[in-house]
Amino acid sequence: MLVVLAYAIAALVLPGSGPSTASVTTYGDASMAARTSDLAAGLGLLAAGLFAAAEPRRRLGVLTILAGVTWFGPDWEGWNHGLALAVSLGAVAPPIFLALVVDLALSLPTGRVNSRLGQAAAVATYTLAAVAAVGRALFRDPILDPHCWRNCIDNSFLVRSELGLTRTIDELWPGALASISVAVVLVAAVRMASASGPARRQLWPGLGAAALVGVAASAYASTLWHKPLEDPHSGLFSSLFVAFSLSVVALAAGIGWSAGRTRRTRTSVARLARELREAPQLGGLQAALAAALSDPTLEVLYWLPDAQRFVDAAGKQAQRPAPVPGNGRAVTPITRGGEMIAAVVHDANLLDVPDLGREIGSAARLAVDNERLQAEVLAQLEAVRTSRARIVEAADEERRRLERNLHDGAQQRLLALSYQLRLAHADAEADGEGELAALLSSSGAESQAALDELRQLAQGIYPAVLIEAGLEPALAGLADTAPLPVELAGVSSKRYPPTVETAVYLTVAEAIDDAAARDATFVHVDVRERDDRLVVEARDDGEQRGAPPIELSDRVGALGGSVQAETTTLRAEIPCA
Amino acid sequence: MRVVVAEDDLLTRQGIVHLLQQAGIDVVAQAEDAEALLRHIRLARPDAVIVDIRMPPTHTDEGLAAARTIRSDHPDVGVLVLSKYIEPSYALRLLEDQPERVGYLLKERVFDAINLVDALRRLADGETVVDPTIVSRLLGRRRRIDPLADLTARERDVLGQLAEGLSNRAIASRLFVTERTVEAHVTQIFQKLGLDADPDSHRRVLAVLTYLRAN
Numbered sequence: 061m062l063v064v065l066a067y068a069i070a071a072l073v074l075p076g077s078g079p080s081t082a083s084v085t086t087y088g089d090a091s092m093a094a095r096t097s098d099l100a101a102g103l104g105l106l107a108a109g110l111f112a113a114a115e116p117r118r119r120l121g122v123l124t125i126l127a128g129v130t131w132f133g134p135d136w137e138g139w140n141h142g143l144a145l146a147v148s149l150g151a152v153a154p155p156i157f158l159a160l161v162v163d164l165a166l167s168l169p170t171g172r173v174n175s176r177l178g179q180a181a182a183v184a185t186y187t188l189a190a191v192a193a194v195g196r197a198l199f200r201d202p203i204l205d206p207h208c209w210r211n212c213i214d215n216s217f218l219v220r221s222e223l224g225l226t227r228t229i230d231e232l233w234p235g236a237l238a239s240i241s242v243a244v245v246l247v248a249a250v251r252m253a254s255a256s257g258p259a260r261r262q263l264w265p266g267l268g269a270a271a272l273v274g275v276a277a278s279a280y281a282s283t284l285w286h287k288p289l290e291d292p293h294s295g296l297f298s299s300l301f302v303a304f305s306l307s308v309v310a311l312a313a314g315i316g317w318s319a320g321r322t323r324r325t326r327t328s329v330a331r332l333a334r335e336l337r338e339a340p341q342l343g344g345l346q347a348a349l350a351a352a353l354s355d356p357t358l359e360v361l362y363w364l365p366d367a368q369r370f371v372d373a374a375g376k377q378a379q380r381p382a383p384v385p386g387n388g389r390a391v392t393p394i395t396r397g398g399e400m401i402a403a404v405v406h407d408a409n410l411l412d413v414p415d416l417g418r419e420i421g422s423a424a425r426l427a428v429d430n431e432r433l434q435a436e437v438l439a440q441l442e443a444v445r446t447s448r449a450r451i452v453e454a455a456d457e458e459r460r461r462l463e464r465n466l467h468d469g470a471q472q473r474l475l476a477l478s479y480q481l482r483l484a485h486a487d488a489e490a491d492g493e494g495e496l497a498a499l500l501s502s503s504g505a506e507s508q509a510a511l512d513e514l515r516q517l518a519q520g521i522y523p524a525v526l527i528e529a530g531l532e533p534a535l536a537g538l539a540d541t542a543p544l545p546v547e548l549a550g551v552s553s554k555r556y557p558p559t560v561e562t563a564v565y566l567t568v569a570e571a572i573d574d575a576a577a578r579d580a581t582f583v584h585v586d587v588r589e590r591d592d593r594l595v596v597e598a599r600d601d602g603e604q605r606g607a608p609p610i611e612l613s614d615r616v617g618a619l620g621g622s623v624q625a626e627t628t629t630l631r632a633e634i635p636c637a
Numbered sequence: 638m639r640v641v642v643a644e645d646d647l648l649t650r651q652g653i654v655h656l657l658q659q660a661g662i663d664v665v666a667q668a669e670d671a672e673a674l675l676r677h678i679r680l681a682r683p684d685a686v687i688v689d690i691r692m693p694p695t696h697t698d699e700g701l702a703a704a705r706t707i708r709s710d711h712p713d714v715g716v717l718v719l720s721k722y723i724e725p726s727y728a729l730r731l732l733e734d735q736p737e738r739v740g741y742l743l744k745e746r747v748f749d750a751i752n753l754v755d756a757l758r759r760l761a762d763g764e765t766v767v768d769p770t771i772v773s774r775l776l777g778r779r780r781r782i783d784p785l786a787d788l789t790a791r792e793r794d795v796l797g798q799l800a801e802g803l804s805n806r807a808i809a810s811r812l813f814v815t816e817r818t819v820e821a822h823v824t825q826i827f828q829k830l831g832l833d834a835d836p837d838s839h840r841r842v843l844a845v846l847t848y849l850r851a852n
Contacts, residue, residue, distance in 0.1 A: 473648070
């Protein structure tokens with residue numbers, strides 16, 4: 061802190077402290093606007109950096125302070141008769157400043173670069189900046205530069221003074237600046253484009269400003285490319301400088317805003333932790349964390365050590381949380397005594413609360429325990445439910461198989477037999493064997509009766525039309541053969557999972573049978589899909605209905621649904637999504 | 638009359654073929670699945686085909702799908718679908734695109750060569766054939782407010798025969814009345830039931846069946 065303050069004061073005072081000459085060695089010397097914006101930019105960065113460095117994760121702040129330090133590079137370079145070392149260091153600062161901006165754009169708001177690609181980009185930029193800076197430091201002799209204006213004397217690092225090399229470096233310099241500036245814009249654009257909605261809202265002030273810096277810097281580099289004679293008096297260069305400085309002011313503001321937001325998040329997590337410690341409430345930990353961290357996509361998953369798997373708060377099995385490179389999700393484990401008890405899966409761009417896991421882990425012990433226990437119970441319930449569903453499904457499958465066997469086996473053979481009896485009957489008649497013909501005729505009638513019975517039996521075991529054509533024709537079939545009028549309403553031709561269709565079919569069949577047994581004169585059946593549930597309502601005018609049969613309740617219950625009977629209405633709700 | 642028979646069960650197929658041959662009908666080809674059936678239709682150019690509703694590979698409704706293809710590719714060929722199910726919905730699905738020259742009969746129905754031959758003749762005349770069991774199931778359905786109660790007994794008879802796909806002439810000869818009388822009954826029925834289809838069109842079967850199913 062003190063060091064930074066001292067540097068700020070030095071940067072304010074020293075470069076202008078040389079013997080006053082008529083010569084202009086910085087943009088600040090040329091105009092008041094340039095001076096003001098130059099100072100605002102550098103001091104802004106230093107201030108934002110100090111603010112951000114007060115956070116437990118300091119990297120963002122350190123980067124910002126370094127950017128502020130290097131921003132003043134050109135001012136040091138223009139220190140008339142100043143310290144040769146300061147002048148020489150100042151001369152190599154600009155590419156490093158830009159590389160720091162790239163790094164900032166990559167690591168906002170957490171100070172960490174999350175993706176491999178981003179880390180590679182940062183390394184590449186720093187390398188390019190280092191090469192440019194070192195090349196300039198070692199081989200550029202300002203004395204040989206005919207266009208020098210900031211500093212025409214000192215380069216403490218010079219190893220060899222060569223005219224050709226100096227010229228080459230001066231020619232390549234704008235190229236290096238331009239490449240890094242374009243990198244800034246690209247990084248900002250790519251990160252904005254790939255961020256989630258909430259992350260974008262948090263990222264845009266910093267990334268937008270960084271992109272502005274990149275645009276201004278590339279404009280400067282391209283101007284320098286076309287007009288190697290940089291002139292602080294020229295309106296073009298002077299305006300470019302002011303624009304550049306203002307974009308850096310914006311960047312400082314963006315970083316400050318972002319750091320402020322991180323601080324607010326940290327405070328709200330601390331408050332949440334306190335609340336959880338004082339008054340743990342069952343449920344809602346995920347919602348509370350999501351609100352505290354302003355990440356609506358945040359999920360809390362609980363580790364069940366016995367079952368060796370993760371479940372969500374509702375007990376549904378969840379995938380083992382693991383960060384997938386590039387999908388923007390991060391996992392923060394909540395640990396206690398070194399054991400993971402839960403994991404928070406969140407947007408990698410949003411959350412940056414160091415030790416969140418530990419902080420929540422100790423504070424929210426009761427809350428997490430409660431929720432974890434509840435999740436465990438729910439998970440067990442879910443396991444029981446799926447096993448019930450499997451049992452019902454297996455039973456249905458068995459019935460379907462029986463029905464098919466009857467149809468394709470026994471019924472088919474009886475049919476073939478009937479045809480043969482018919483043919484034999486025709487032959488016997490043709491041969492004038494009346495007695496035989498009569499016998500064959502009655503055999504034919506018998507086999508016909510057997511076929512009818514077999515068909516009814518198969519239909520009772522499992523209605524083939526239900527699996528082949530769905531609920532609508534199957535329910536219409538029930539209505540066709542019902543012993544009392546059945547009105548069907550709302551049934552759509554949409555197909556549902558077989559277990560759901562069977563449950564609906566059996567509910568309706570039960571409602572009709574029961575209504576007939578209670579001397580009703582009609583049944584009105586309504587089957588509608590509402591909020592991912594099929595709601596079956598059968599109303600009649602018979603006597604009071606009893607409780608629904610246990611087989612039906614079991615079957616519907618196995619699908620996570622329910623059946624209720626009220627006076628003369630049977631109502632079932634069956635999840636169908 | 639030239640006929641192709643498609644049925645995957647060998648014994649049943651042979652039974653049907655024998656019945657047809659005894660009735661003097663020319664069975665030009667036999668098929669075990671829908672694909673072979675379509676090939677035979679292209680090669681043998683039959684007047685009609687008899688097709689089992691359930692055939693390989695899934696044994697569900699291949700016959701209906703084949704019928705649909707035949708109706709669109711070979712509109713002159715009559716299609717008689719045989720089924721083991723008394724399912725009005727299958728019959729309606731068969732009829733809904735184009736009720737001319739299609740029929741839906743229960744397999745038992747064709748034990749009697751007379752029924753089979755009669756059905757084929759009716760298809761050749763451009764009529765529709767719907768199994769009487771299906772019609773009686775639809776007619777016999779219990780209704781809370783029965784619109785059929787307004788019909789006279791004779792009109793109910795006529796309605797049943799309409800639903801089976803019979804032409805006015807066929808109904809007249811079955812009921813021993815004149816065609817004019819049948820026409821009058823039909824008009825009366827359509828009026829009483831509020832059917833707005835053309836009482837003389839081929840689609841009247843579909844209109845009547847749909848009505849019976851929905852009300």
